[in-house]
Amino acid sequence: xxAIEHLVAKHAATARRSCPSLEGKRITPHTLRHxxxxxxxxxGVDLSVIALWLGHESIETTQIYVHADLRLKEKAIARTRxxxxxxxxxxxxxxxxxFLEKL
Numbered sequence: 158x159x160a161i162e163h164l165v166a167k168h169a170a171t172a173r174r175s176c177p178s179l180e181g182k183r184i185t186p187h188t189l190r191h192x193x194x195x196x197x198x199x200x201g202v203d204l205s206v207i208a209l210w211l212g213h214e215s216i217e218t219t220q221i222y223v224h225a226d227l228r229l230k231e232k233a234i235a236r237t238r239x240x241x242x243x244x245x246x247x248x249x250x251x252x253x254x255x256f257l258e259k260l
Contacts, residue, residue, distance in 0.1 A: 161186050191222075198222050198229065 162185070169184040190211070197207050208219035223229065235244065249257075 165189065194219075194222050195226060198226060 165184060165186050165188075169179065172184075173179045194207050194211060197210070198204070204219055204223065205216055207222065208216045211219060213219050
């Protein structure tokens, strides 16, 4: 175990004592890296800047963060919704689901 892994494990153990929801969750340096990148994205930091910060060779590698964030997608969709409509999620009926399963 390297020094960074040791520090993350040490502090994760401390955090678990006051935050029981962390029990059973694997917390690694990569977890922190991913969380930080997602926070940057949600804060409006440009994807190319995040790619540079992460050291990704290509911005395409960083696209996974955009695809992983449902809140970001919902926010983008909300910007396209005509005013006056009640926000909500599409719930397909049984007929549509049956049709799609047959494809």
